[in-house]
Amino acid sequence: MALEDLARFLAPKSPKRAMSILQCFYNNEDGCTLADMMRATGLREKALRYHITKFKRWKLLWTQRHYMRPATYHLEQRAFHIRLDTVLVDPLQYLKSPQPWQSGERAEAASA
Numbered sequence: 001m002a003l004e005d006l007a008r009f010l011a012p013k014s015p016k017r018a019m020s021i022l023q024c025f026y027n028n029e030d031g032c033t034l035a036d037m038m039r040a041t042g043l044r045e046k047a048l049r050y051h052i053t054k055f056k057r058w059k060l061l062w063t064q065r066h067y068m069r070p071a072t073y074h075l076e077q078r079a080f081h082i083r084l085d086t087v088l089v090d091p092l093q094y095l096k097s098p099q100p101w102q103s104g105e106r107a108e109a110a111s112a
Contacts, residue, residue: 010054017043021051022075031064031072059083 003022004015011018020041024032032040037048052073055061059079064072 010058010060011051017041017047017051018054021048021055025075031074033070033072035070037073 004019007015007018007022020043021037024037024040034045034048034052037043038045041048043051052061056063059082060075060077061073062076062079064074066072
């Protein structure tokens with residue numbers, strides 16, 4: 001999945017905003033604070049928090065908090081990959097199987 005496709009998937013109505021947020025993390029292993037992302041993207045705090053919430057829903061971002069310092073956001077590709085597999089790929093594999101499970105068959109298969 002290309003970066004543009006990922007941005008379109010996460011924010012179909014505003015992929016340019018999602019792309020600008022994703023580019024904040026390019027070559028940045030220390031993470032980004034909210035102020036850093038606001039400066040780099042030019043978004044207001046409310047809009048940025050909205051997109052961060054969407055990214056967290058897909059498990060793409062995680063937050064590191066320290067005492068008396070601003071929160072730092074980090075990209076997490078492994079958790080995003082697992083979330084994508086469970087939400088999108090697993091149902092497709094289930095539909096692709098030659099014989100879908102019937103409600104009575106599950107109970108019989110589990111007891112056998």
